Amino acid sequence: MWHQTELILRPHPRGFHLITREVVAALPELASLRIGLLHVFIQHTSASLTVNENAAPDVRRDFERHFNHSVPDGWAGFEHTQEGDDDMAAHIKASLLGPSLSLPVRDGRLALGRWQGLYLCEHRDRGEARSLLLTLTGEP
Template sequence: MWQQTSITLRARPRGFHLVTDELLAELPQLKQCRIGLLHLLLQHTSASLTLNENADPSVRRDFERFFNRLAPQGESDYEHNYEGPDDLPAHFKASLLGCQLTLPVRDGRLALGTWQGVYLGEHRDHGGPRKVLATLQGEPV
């Protein structure tokens, strides 16, 4: 079984956002997969996907603070600044974290750890809606 779905995540403010439930709501076909893989590709260069803590929102706030220190906005020696001072730092963060995840599927559900969830890292001040291409492959129920 192979299925592919284009998902548009609603626009969010800059920061890290738990989007697991929003993604799953758009993937009812996951319930038909006994064993397989779900590949998620975020089709943007200034946002990211990562897997991390799904319970305590302070982790997401700490992620934002850490990555802002790692790739600060407004550095005078950045050459790429056509789309504003948040653009190049957003590209840095997206490259460091990545734009794709491959997740295991078991018995119609994501086989994540108890405290794991999918984060959208929105690295722009006004990034807008974000598109994710979800490809499910596996053995049907």
């Protein structure tokens, strides 16, 4: 079985946002799979995806502080500055974290660890609606 759908996420402010529920809600077909894979791809260059802590919000805040310290907005060495101080830094952060995730499916659910969740990593000050391409494959 193969299934593909697009999920449009509402705009989020800069930061790391849990989106596990939205992804699962967009895939009712997930419940019919015994075993499979879900590939999640973000169709943008200034936001990214990752999997990490799903319970403690301070983890998401610490991620944001770390990346802002490591790749500061408005660094004097950036040439690509036409779209604002946060633009080039957002592209670098998105490349470091990556545009996609491959997640295991088992018994109709994502086989995430107890404390794992999917993050939308919004690297712009004012993020736009973000498009995710969700591709599900597996056996019923």
